[in-house]
Amino acid sequence: MNIKDPQVHAMAKELAARRGTSVTDAVRQALNAELERLPDPLSEASVEARKDAIREICRRTSALPEWQGLNSKQLQDALYDENGLPA
Incomplete structure (x- = not known):
């Protein structure tokens, strides 16, 4: 990965320093944390939640x-x- 934004590089270096780890590990940990936090849009639960939301919109508008x-x-x-x- 080649990130050309100097601000992003500075942020990654600061995160690594605060965590006492390498920039690569800091980025890996940050990405893992964000991926765990966000639901998988293709998971069965996410798909069902979107279907339920669409059904509710249909129910409200048809009324x-x-x-x-x-x-x-x-x-x-x-x-x-x-x-x-x-x-």
Whole structure:
């Protein structure tokens, strides 16, 4: 890896000094910590959480009074103007 940002190099050196380790180890540890902190977007739990969020959006929007009683063609037509552009 070749990082050309002098500020990033300085930060890596400072982190290494504070940890009493090499720059490589400091970067490795920092990256490991960040990867552990963030959820894997492809994990089953993350995918299910996104599906649940989408289902909730669908539930809320389908309950809006302006959409009640319209068929799918009417709903689709409401999304676009007479030129086929988003309304």
